[in-house]
Amino acid sequence: MTDFIGNLALGFGVALAPINLLFCLIGALLGTLIGVLPGIGPVATIAMLLPITFNLQPVAALIMLAGIYYGAQYGGSTTAILINLPGESSSVVTCLDGYQMARQGRAGAALAIAAIGSFFAGCVGTVAIAVLAPPLTLLAQQFGAAEYFSLMVFGLVGAVVLAGGSVLKAVAMIFLGLLLGLVGTDVNSGAMRYTFGFPDLADGIGFVNVAMGVFGVAEILSNLEKGESRDVMSGKITGLWPTMKDLKEAFPAILRGTGLGSLLGVLPGGGALLASFAAYALEKKVAKDPSRFGKGAIEGVAGPESANNAGAQTSFIPLLTLGIPNNAVMALMIGAMMIHGITPGPQVMTKQPDLFWGMIASMWLGNLMLVIINLPLIGIWVSLLKVPYRMMFPAILLFCAIGVYSLNNTTFDVYLTAFFGVVGYLFIKLGFEPAPLLLGFILGPLMEEYLRRALLLSRGDPIVLISRPLSLTLLLMAAGLLLLVIAPTVQRKRAEAFKEP
Amino acid sequence: MIRIKSSQDLFGGAMLIAVGFLGWWLVQDLPMGRLVRMGPASTPSLISLILVGFGVVISARGLLIEGPGLDAWAWRPLAIITGSIVAFGALLERAGLVAAALALVIISTLAAPDKRWGELAVFAVGLTVACVLIFKSFLGLPLQVWPL
Structure with a gap:
């Protein structure tokens, strides 16, 4: 307990430093700004804003990136409520009841409940990280190469099971990602793999190029094709404050959403998306009168919004303690940390406690800022939504292009991003989800390295993966998950969970 | 068959x-x-x-197994958007950020179904100026603004 308070005190000491506070604020604001724009999810937002953090100190940079993440998350729900267009996939369910509330003239209450729910969930999520991180870090310190390999297998299997869409295609995308991750110089032998004679590929493909291409550019292509229709709330938003009755109805939903979201966020492949879908389903199930849902039930906003924020927070736990990203956003965060010379993993907490606890404390501060700054700023976000798409997408493309270029100051990366844009469009056409690809892409080189190391230590005996109890447990859990998802009943349930309720 | x-x-x-x-x-x-x-x-x-x-x-x-078919490809936006990014890359180090940004914005807007030329001219210039100010003046990224 004293540790807990001491750690948090250290964290707040770092996070409350004026400069870090400033970057937390800028991050949350920028994240919301970009996140409000429809069709740009957190992954594209973070990738786009990454270059802004290059010249910062690592602590400030990570604080800002975390701010961008939950800002983007939060901005997505504003779009969902006001124009019935999810700013990102995790706010799809917020559209259902949030937009209905807005149409009934209760946009203010919906936005406020989303903000309050998110803030509450953010507080719980932050405490959960602070409590769970030290024991998990201790566990991680006992991990050898074999355990890490098995943990990653488990993570990838989990990512498939909990992600939407076809399991078969998701697994195929993971393997494609693993293969892409191997492009470049092999660290052990120095041999060039898949570089096609391009010296720029010797260090591998930059993850930002892949992420911007398949998430950013491909998204724009698909929007242009669909032809976008928006119906921005034209009336003035009045009555920002929810009534006592609203609060009374929403509070239990916030509690349930927070609990469910915190739990799902830690799981591999979990995070905001799954959390919000599951929370909506839960609210519908426990409601006395389920027919109110889809017609402006406040629980339908409160539950999913709390859950996706809680999930967004707790998905940092595996990243910060084990160094393993469990979803595409965290994969990007790993990349960002590496740019600043930090290798995510258990050693971060012990060797750089100020960075670790500072980031955690800043999460809570960032959530607080979101509530304080965003409610008054809603008018600005709404006017931003009135910018026509024909002006929005060239601006997004330009920021992406400059961002990609400034990562390494080479135009090769710009071309590579254009290439991955086309690839991403191909994936959309062929019905492949790009998120598992990014996860495989980040984990590919790590898995190869850990597997090699494990086999080297065991003198080439693959039994090492199952003779060590921790590693065996992880592999068994992975196998169990895989069997579970193939079972027909689970498959049906899973399809239901991801169907728009 | x-x-x-x-x-x-x-x-x-x-x-x-x-x-x-x-x-x-x-x-x-x-x-x-x-x-x-x-x-x-x-x-x-x-x-x-x-x-x-x-x-x-x-x-x-x-x-x-019965499943979704392939829908038609929107070749025009695909070619235009890809082309605009490639043009940006080709121009950036040769002609500087101003030329590259203008090229990207103008070319990519061709993909919009509801483009307006007058608006595009103002918007392209405004966005380019904003980018130079944000990325070069404020963030200090090593970008070349004008042709050598």
């Missing part, structure tokens, strides 16, 4: 098979190594063959 039940799956599988074969073939000159000291070709070969396996299963499903 076999009827294609899901052209999306059939072509998706075919893509995986193609990538898998390419991935396998490209590392065949590298050493495989043995388990105790895995060579650079071992992991990529294994993953490539697994990809071929998935490709076969997915394309077989395309023939056997």
Whole structure:
């Protein structure tokens, strides 16, 4: 307990430093700004804003990136409520009841409940990280190469099971990602793999190029094709404050959403998306009168919004303690940390406690800022939504292009991003989800390295993966998950969970 | 005559098979190594063959199980957007950020169905100025603004 308070005190000491506070604020604001724009999810937002953090100190940079993440998350729900267009996939369910509330003239209450729910969930999520991180870090310190390999297998299997869409295609995308991750110089032998004679590929493909291409550019292509229709709330938003009755109805939903979201966020492949879908389903199930849902039930906003924020927070736990990203956003965060010379993993907490606890404390501060700054700023976000798409997408493309270029100051990366844009469009056409690809892409080189190391230590005996109890447990859990998802009943349930309720 | 039940799956599988074969073939000159000291070709070969396996299963499903077909490709936006990014890359180090940004904005806007020329001119200039101010003046990124 004293540790807990001491750690948090250290964290707040770092996070409350004026400069870090400033970057937390800028991050949350920028994240919301970009996140409000429809069709740009957190992954594209973070990738786009990454270059802004290059010249910062690592602590400030990570604080800002975390701010961008939950800002983007939060901005997505504003779009969902006001124009019935999810700013990102995790706010799809917020559209259902949030937009209905807005149409009934209760946009203010919906936005406020989303903000309050998110803030509450953010507080719980932050405490959960602070409590769970030290024991998990201790566990991680006992991990050898074999355990890490098995943990990653488990993570990838989990990512498939909990992600939407076809399991078969998701697994195929993971393997494609693993293969892409191997492009470049092999660290052990120095041999060039898949570089096609391009010296720029010797260090591998930059993850930002892949992420911007398949998430950013491909998204724009698909929007242009669909032809976008928006119906921005034209009336003035009045009555920002929810009534006592609203609060009374929403509070239990916030509690349930927070609990469910915190739990799902830690799981591999979990995070905001799954959390919000599951929370909506839960609210519908426990409601006395389920027919109110889809017609402006406040629980339908409160539950999913709390859950996706809680999930967004707790998905940092595996990243910060084990160094393993469990979803595409965290994969990007790993990349960002590496740019600043930090290798995510258990050693971060012990060797750089100020960075670790500072980031955690800043999460809570960032959530607080979101509530304080965003409610008054809603008018600005709404006017931003009135910018026509024909002006929005060239601006997004330009920021992406400059961002990609400034990562390494080479135009090769710009071309590579254009290439991955086309690839991403191909994936959309062929019905492949790009998120598992990014996860495989980040984990590919790590898995190869850990597997090699494990086999080297065991003198080439693959039994090492199952003779060590921790590693065996992880592999068994992975196998169990895989069997579970193939079972027909689970498959049906899973399809239901991801169907728009 | 076999009827294609899901052209999306059939072509998706075919893509995986193609990538898998390419991935396998490209590392065949590298050493495989043995388990105790895995060579650079071992992991990529294994993953490539697994990809071929998935490709076969997915394309077989395309023939056997009813599913979504391929919809038409929007070639025009695809070509324009890709072209605008490539133009940006080609111009940036030769002609500077101003020219590259203008080119990207003007070319990419051609893909919009509701473009207005007057608005585009003002918008392109305004956005370019904003980018120079944000990225060069404020963030201090090493970008070349004008032609050498």
